[in-house]
Amino acid sequence: MDIRTPIGQAVFLVSISCIIGFGSNLVKGDAIPWIAPELEIADSIIPETESNDPVLLAISLNQAKNLFDDGILFVDARDDGYYTAGHIQGALKNAFLMELIFSIEAIQEKNVPLVVYCGDPGCGDSEDLAYDLQDSGFNKLYVFKGGWLEWSKAEYPSETDE
Amino acid sequence: MTRHFKVQLVFFFRLIVGIIFIYASIDKITHPAAFATAIGNYHAVPFGLENMMAMVLPWLELLVGVCLIAGIMVDGAAIMCIVMNIVFIFAISQALARGISIECGCFSVSTETGDNIGLETILRDIAYLVMSFVILYRNEKRLEFFPKPV
Numbered sequence: 001m002d003i004r005t006p007i008g009q010a011v012f013l014v015s016i017s018c019i020i021g022f023g024s025n026l027v028k029g030d031a032i033p034w035i036a037p038e039l040e041i042a043d044s045i046i047p048e049t050e051s052n053d054p055v056l057l058a059i060s061l062n063q064a065k066n067l068f069d070d071g072i073l074f075v076d077a078r079d080d081g082y083y084t085a086g087h088i089q090g091a092l093k094n095a096f097l098m099e100l101i102f103s104i105e106a107i108q109e110k111n112v113p114l115v116v117y118c119g120d121p122g123c124g125d126s127e128d129l130a131y132d133l134q135d136s137g138f139n140k141l142y143v144f145k146g147g148w149l150e151w152s153k154a155e156y157p158s159e160t161d162e
Numbered sequence: 163m164t165r166h167f168k169v170q171l172v173f174f175f176r177l178i179v180g181i182i183f184i185y186a187s188i189d190k191i192t193h194p195a196a197f198a199t200a201i202g203n204y205h206a207v208p209f210g211l212e213n214m215m216a217m218v219l220p221w222l223e224l225l226v227g228v229c230l231i232a233g234i235m236v237d238g239a240a241i242m243c244i245v246m247n248i249v250f251i252f253a254i255s256q257a258l259a260r261g262i263s264i265e266c267g268c269f270s271v272s273t274e275t276g277d278n279i280g281l282e283t284i285l286r287d288i289a290y291l292v293m294s295f296v297i298l299y300r301n302e303k304r305l306e307f308f309p310k311p312v
Contacts, residue, residue, distance in 0.1 A: 003309075004309045006237035006238055006240075006298075007238075007241070009206060009235040009239070010239075011238075011239040012235070012238065012239050013217075013229065013242055014219075014242070016225060017219075017221040017222035020221045021217035021218035021219075021220070021221045022217055024221075025194065025217045028194075030312050032194050032195050032198055032217070034214060035211070036212050038210070038212070079278075094304070103233055122205075123264075124199075124205060124264060125203070125264060127199075127202075128199055128264075128265075131199060
């Protein structure tokens with residue numbers, strides 16, 4: 001590799017970045033795994049409120065409906081416009097994280113199960129919000145991966161803000 | 163356009179792109195897990211490789227920024243700027259085309275302070291891309307220390 005040539009320099013910069021990036025991750029206290037773990041899918045759901053064991057699992061449409069029927073709180077992780085156009089009945093609107101946390105805490109404790117969803121199985125907002133809520137102390141989190149797309153297709157209870 | 167003005171313009175672009183890349187790298191280097199999540203939200207990186215990208219990309223941004231400002235390996239740094247901006251534009255465009263509403267993860271990886279992606283994010287990256295091309299195809303190599311201009 002000749003670092004006097006532009007391509008050689010580019011390869012050199014990438015190589016140095018790999019060495020520093022991987023090396024610093026090895027020695028740092030808050031190291032992240034090399035490969036991102038997939039969110040585990042829940043086999044069965046026991047919405048226990050007694051245990052403080054943390055839960056962060058993905059759930060299916062049927063499991064989401066069962067939790068809905070049990071009166072579990074849902075949080076919509078999508079933007080305002082999408083929420084206004086249609087959302088799962090009774091779901092809380094996404095807001096600034098602190099505002100959302102206050103809204104949830106006004107309704108229930110942090111160890112009570114909570115379902116987070118977004119637009120469709122391809123969106124990442126629900127998972128993102130679930131991790132933020134987990135960092136804020138909520139420890140019974142379920143991510144409904146199918147989101148609004150699957151829920152509305154199934155014609156399960158929903159409402160609009162219009 | 164005078165020769166002197168062209169030299170000054172290239173140096174100005176080097177400073178602008180360099181400062182932006184350094185600024186963009188800081189929050190990502192300090193919060194690798196949040197940056198990995200931000201990359202993952204684009205759903206454009208396969209096999210869970212977003213974590214490896216989150217380890218390397220911020221350091222590459224930092225190195226490229228420093229090289230552009232310090233006048234070290236400017237050609238290589240400009241090439242990497244072009245490559246990174248093309249990747250960013252592609253990632254944002256495919257997310258917008260799929261209707262995904264996500265944080266950009268461009269400068270801040272915090273969900274509370276980060277900007278959402280949009281057309282303006284793409285236009286901003288196109289501006290950086292144009293500046294990077296101007297730097298790469300400059301006629302005169304002034305204020306550059308390695309490799310020594312011939």
